[in-house]
Amino acid sequence: MATTRTDPLTFEVVQLIGSVVARYHEEYERAAAEHSLTGAQARLLGLLSVEPLPMRRIARKLKCEPSNVTGIVDRLEARGLVERRPDPDDRRVKLAAPTASGLATAKLLRGSLDFAREPLAELSDDERRTLRDLLRRMLGDDAEL
Amino acid sequence: MATTRTDPLTFEVVQLIGSVVARYHEEYERAAAEHSLTGAQARLLGLLSVEPLPMRRIARKLKCEPSNVTGIVDRLEARGLVERRPDPDDRRVKLAAPTASGLATAKLLRGSLDFAREPLAELSDDERRTLRDLLRRMLGDDAEL
DNA sequence: TATTGTTATACTCTATAACTATA
DNA sequence: TATAGTTATAGAGTATAACAATA
Numbered sequence: 001m002a003t004t005r006t007d008p009l010t011f012e013v014v015q016l017i018g019s020v021v022a023r024y025h026e027e028y029e030r031a032a033a034e035h036s037l038t039g040a041q042a043r044l045l046g047l048l049s050v051e052p053l054p055m056r057r058i059a060r061k062l063k064c065e066p067s068n069v070t071g072i073v074d075r076l077e078a079r080g081l082v083e084r085r086p087d088p089d090d091r092r093v094k095l096a097a098p099t100a101s102g103l104a105t106a107k108l109l110r111g112s113l114d115f116a117r118e119p120l121a122e123l124s125d126d127e128r129r130t131l132r133d134l135l136r137r138m139l140g141d142d143a144e145l
Numbered sequence: 146m147a148t149t150r151t152d153p154l155t156f157e158v159v160q161l162i163g164s165v166v167a168r169y170h171e172e173y174e175r176a177a178a179e180h181s182l183t184g185a186q187a188r189l190l191g192l193l194s195v196e197p198l199p200m201r202r203i204a205r206k207l208k209c210e211p212s213n214v215t216g217i218v219d220r221l222e223a224r225g226l227v228e229r230r231p232d233p234d235d236r237r238v239k240l241a242a243p244t245a246s247g248l249a250t251a252k253l254l255r256g257s258l259d260f261a262r263e264p265l266a267e268l269s270d271d272e273r274r275t276l277r278d279l280l281r282r283m284l285g286d287d288a289e290l
Numbered sequence: 291t292a293t294t295g296t297t298a299t300a301c302t303c304t305a306t307a308a309c310t311a312t313a
Numbered sequence: 314t315a316t317a318g319t320t321a322t323a324g325a326g327t328a329t330a331a332c333a334a335t336a
Binding site: 004009010016017018023024025026063113118119120121122123125127129130134136137138140 | 161270
């Protein structure tokens with residue numbers, strides 16, 4: 001187990017990461033707004049575009065309370081981007097799934113998210129590989145939910 | 146001007162950055178909550194701990210509307226962490242400044258923010274330097290406000 | 291009994307627009 | 314008239330607690 005550092009170099013890297021986080025967030029919200037979605041709605045729709053999920057699992061993925069998911073799905077459903085389906089195996093659960101329109105929006109959204117690639121344009125392939133490896137090591141075994 | 150890429154390597158780096166962002170955010174909110182602050186309150190208090198600022202400038206720094214700053218400062222002021230001072234040079238402006246208690250809280254908060262250093266513990270000094278340089282290049286000339 | 295999703299409630303953050311007091 | 318800060322309003326996200334249906 002390595003030890004946490006407090007030297008100036010580490011401090012600067014932490015600050016740089018803070019800047020990346022701020023930038024990423026701004027651009028993500030902007031991209032969502034372009035499709036008249038809030039950040040939370042865009043994240044939820046992005047999740048569902050991979051696979052339909054029970055409300056409970058969405059809450060775990062989004063790291064929020066299940067009661068919040070009800071509202072976000074309600075608003076996406078009102079716009080025809082998501083629908084609730086029964087789960088044949090357990091009548092308690094409802095599966096949230098994107099509609100065709102929802103899938104299309106999710107795809108457009110991913111396109112708008114090109115933004116995230118833009119700051120990388122400055123780096124060569126070798127540098128990207130290096131960055132990828134360093135980020136992988138930083139994140140370690142990031143458990144899926 | 147370099148071009149935006151769409152190759153798998155770039156895609157993976159973008160995803161990794163997304164993970165870093167998610168992790169950073171979680172931990173930031175957790176650290177703020179430890180001091181019974183919301184994320185927005187913690188960010189505002191952190192800003193003021195560097196130097197007192199007019200409400201308007203806080204809004205620009207936080208990239209939100211000035212009307213929101215009123216509420217956040219209200220809540221911090223109600224808890225005795227921040228105070229409003231008149232600006233001698235312009236009687237229209239109010240300077241928000243941390244109290245002694247606010248400064249102490251900001252310092253504790255920065256301490257709790259050690260979290261951000263933790264994922265870096267896996268990297269050697271050389272690797273940190275490399276990461277720093279890559280992030281700097283990614284961010285380019287990030288204009289101050 | 292335990293779990294799933296929902297409702298009810300309360301608080302915070304957010305943007306918009308209208309207001310006030312200065313400049 | 315222009316600017317700084319505020320208020321009023323409305324919408325969205327958040328957590329907590331209590332509830333119905335199902336397991």
